[in-house]
Amino acid sequence: MSIIQVANLKKSFGSLDVLKNVSFEVDKSEVIAVIGPSGSGKSTMLRSLVNLEQINGGSIRIQDQYLVKDGGYASQQQIKAITSGMGMVFQHFNLFPHLTVQGNLELAPRTVQKLTAGEVRRRSQELLGKVGLADKSDAYPARLSGGQKQRVAIARALMLNPAILLFDEPTSALDPELVGEVLRVMKQLAEEQMTMIVVTHEMGFAREVADRVLFMDNGEVVEAGTPEQIFDNPQQERTRTFLNRVVRV
Amino acid sequence: MSVEYLVKISKPMLEGAGTTISLFLIAIALSVPLGFLFTLMSRSRFKLVAGFAHTYIYIMRGTPLTLQLLFFCFGLPMLPVIGEFLVMDRFVAACLGFVLNYAAYFAEIFRGGLLSIDKGQHEAAQVLGLSRWQATVKVIMPQMFRVALPSVANESITLVKDTALLYAVAVPELLHYTLTAVNRDFNLTPFVVAGVIYLMMTLALTLFFKFLEKKFKYE
Ligand SMILES: Nc1ncnc2c1ncn2[C@@H]1O[C@H](COP(=O)(O)OP(=O)(O)OP(=O)(O)O)[C@@H](O)[C@H]1O
Ligand SMILES: [Mg+2]
Numbered sequence: 001m002s003i004i005q006v007a008n009l010k011k012s013f014g015s016l017d018v019l020k021n022v023s024f025e026v027d028k029s030e031v032i033a034v035i036g037p038s039g040s041g042k043s044t045m046l047r048s049l050v051n052l053e054q055i056n057g058g059s060i061r062i063q064d065q066y067l068v069k070d071g072g073y074a075s076q077q078q079i080k081a082i083t084s085g086m087g088m089v090f091q092h093f094n095l096f097p098h099l100t101v102q103g104n105l106e107l108a109p110r111t112v113q114k115l116t117a118g119e120v121r122r123r124s125q126e127l128l129g130k131v132g133l134a135d136k137s138d139a140y141p142a143r144l145s146g147g148q149k150q151r152v153a154i155a156r157a158l159m160l161n162p163a164i165l166l167f168d169e170p171t172s173a174l175d176p177e178l179v180g181e182v183l184r185v186m187k188q189l190a191e192e193q194m195t196m197i198v199v200t201h202e203m204g205f206a207r208e209v210a211d212r213v214l215f216m217d218n219g220e221v222v223e224a225g226t227p228e229q230i231f232d233n234p235q236q237e238r239t240r241t242f243l244n245r246v247v248r249v
Numbered sequence: 250m251s252v253e254y255l256v257k258i259s260k261p262m263l264e265g266a267g268t269t270i271s272l273f274l275i276a277i278a279l280s281v282p283l284g285f286l287f288t289l290m291s292r293s294r295f296k297l298v299a300g301f302a303h304t305y306i307y308i309m310r311g312t313p314l315t316l317q318l319l320f321f322c323f324g325l326p327m328l329p330v331i332g333e334f335l336v337m338d339r340f341v342a343a344c345l346g347f348v349l350n351y352a353a354y355f356a357e358i359f360r361g362g363l364l365s366i367d368k369g370q371h372e373a374a375q376v377l378g379l380s381r382w383q384a385t386v387k388v389i390m391p392q393m394f395r396v397a398l399p400s401v402a403n404e405s406i407t408l409v410k411d412t413a414l415l416y417a418v419a420v421p422e423l424l425h426y427t428l429t430a431v432n433r434d435f436n437l438t439p440f441v442v443a444g445v446i447y448l449m450m451t452l453a454l455t456l457f458f459k460f461l462e463k464k465f466k467y468e
Contacts, residue, residue: 050376084378094373098391098467107387108377140467160378 003028003063003164003195004049010057010071011044018044019055020219026164029193033206033227036216037242042199045216046166049197050083062086063163084112087157091169093149095141095156101128102137105156113160120159127155131185147178151185165189167198183209203246207231215239258430258439265423266446268340269412272422273450276347276408281401283348284355291360302356309353314346315417321346322418340420351408358400362393395465402458406451423447 002025009022018041026032034042047053049060051067060067067074067082074082096104105124109115128134131151141149150170157165167186171179183205190196190209200206206213206227213230215223215238223236234240290302309317321342325335337345366389374384394401415422423443430439 052372052375080378083376086376088373088376090369090373092367092369094367094369096370096373096388096392098395098465108379111383111387112378142468156377 001028002026003030004197005061006045006049006058007061008058009045009048009055009060011041011048011053011055018219019048022058022216022219022221024214024221024224026195026197028163029195030211031190031195031209032197032212032214033210034197034199034214034216035201035203035206035242036214036222040216041219042216043168046088046168046197046199049166050086050088051079052088084160085162086164086166087160087162089150089153089157089165089167089170091172093141093146093153093173095149095153097141100138100140101133101144101152104141104152105159108156109159123159124155127158128152130158130188131155132181145178146174147181150174150182154182154185154189164195164197167196167200169199169201171200171202201246203231215242217242254438255442258434259442261426262423262430262439262442262446265421265426266450268415268420268422269409270450272340272344272347272412272415273405273409275344276351277405279348280351281355283352285359287352287356288359288363291356292363306353306356309350310357314350314411315414317350318343318346318414318418339418340415343415343418343420347408347411351404354404355401358397358404359393361400362395362397363389365396366392395467398458398462398465402454402462405454405458409447409450409454 004026006025007023009019010017011019022041022045024032034046036042044053048055049062049067054073055068055071057071059069059071061069062082063085065074065078065082067079073079096107099107102121102124105127106120109120109123110117125134125137128137131154133148133151133155136144136148136152141152144152154165154170170186171182174182179202183202186196186198186205187209198205198210208227210227212224213227214221215230215234215236217238223230223234223239229235230239231243234243287302287306290298291306293299293302321337322339325337325342326332328335370388370392371384374388379387412422413424416424416428419425423446427439427443431437
């Protein structure tokens with residue numbers, strides 16, 4: 001059963017066609033790794049799923065509801081309802097610097113969902129424990145390492161119980177020695193059957209954790225398949241060229 | 250120079266300082282929120298609203314505060330027909346002038362604060378389901394005020410010193426009583442006393458803003 005269906009997605013910035021005809025589906029509990037060269041449209045594709053970019057054509061269907069159907073968007077209210085099922089983790093964390101770790105986690109549930117303070121507190125403590133930061137709940141983001149910040153960002157996204165988590169290069173801004181701690185948390189989420197789309201340059205992670213890999217180039221999904229198919233036996237010349245340029249895995 | 254003399258001249262000067270402080274408090278309390286309102290207006294989607302805010306800020310920052318004060322105190326009543334209804338107590342008129350002038354400066358300071366906030370903050374708030382308004386109030390405004398704090402402190406100190414412009418519209422304040430004493434006694438001590446009083450006021454402000462900056466350090 002697919003939880004995300006994207007069909008013929010088109011997006012341009014002025015005269016630049018960034019997404020040309022992107023189609024793919026994601027099944028529930030699947031982990032999708034999106035790889036491809038810089039400027040190929042990976043971020044734009046991901047961002048259009050949560051309505052951070054408005055597309056110019058095509059359809060996006062999430063949990064059986066159309067966010068966009070043939071280029072026509074749902075109502076503001078529907079858009080809100082549909083995107084509320086998704087969480088997003090950004091390359092640069094985008095934590096709120098004026099709030100503590102706990103404040104970052106609790107802001108949305110308390111303003112948006114109107115849950116009681118007790119319920120929210122229990123959940124934030126639980127999630128901070130899960131990402132290994134139970135002792136940092138009163139710290140401000142400025143006092144955290146990059147890896148810690150990204151784990152807070154993941155916990156913050158999980159606070160709203162999303163059905164789908166989107167990651168846009170979650171480890172690209174990290175020092176190499178901090179990448180592992182973030183990937184471990186993501187791996188654990190994958191084991192718990194979270195549906196995830198991960199734009200990444202970590203080929204090791206893509207191979208090990210992803211169920212399917214999408215290779216994007218120049219605004220198109222050039223090739224999609226299992227990690228074995230993509231990494232060991234790519235069918236397209238462009239995929240081969242790209243993989244030859246990145247580190248062998 | 251005796252202690253008695255100091256006490257004698259200080260009494261009216263401190264009274265004058267009371268007027269100075271009142272003006273300062275009124276001007277700060279009203280121009281900060283008004284300034285923020287102009288910031289929001291200048292970013293409005295409605296061209297007319299944004300245009301009005303930009304023009305307002307341009308005029309208030311582009312003309313001398315003294316001219317504006319003279320205009321409010323003595324110019325407005327000269328307007329045909331409605332002028333007679335615009336005769337205000339001069340202190341009130343001066344307050345109005347200060348509020349309207351400083352609002353323009355604070356608007357620019359807050360606008361700078363807004364510009365300094367990363368686009369990712371809006372995006373994170375949006376993805377977490379906050380409405381535009383919730384994001385502005387809970388995410389953007391606190392950060393904007395934090396960024397603006399040093400400039401607000403600076404502007405407030407300027408405001409303390411600008412209160413001396415009340416002299417130009419003949420509202421008796423610290424400087425007025427200082428000059429009265431100087432002219433009467435032919436002695437420069439009152440100038441020094443006035444300087445010390447201004448310094449105490451700006452010192453108090455400086456300490457207050459240092460405290461705020463520390464409190465809102467977010468570390
Ligand atoms: N807001 C924007 N305005 C104009 N052009 C944009 C905008 N955002 C992205 N682009 C352009 O769209 C193209 C695709 O960008 P996108 O960020 O989706 O690529 P990407 O695959 O995520 O690249 P990277 O690996 O560098 O993150 C690029 O050429 C980029 O310059
Ligand atoms: Mg990108």
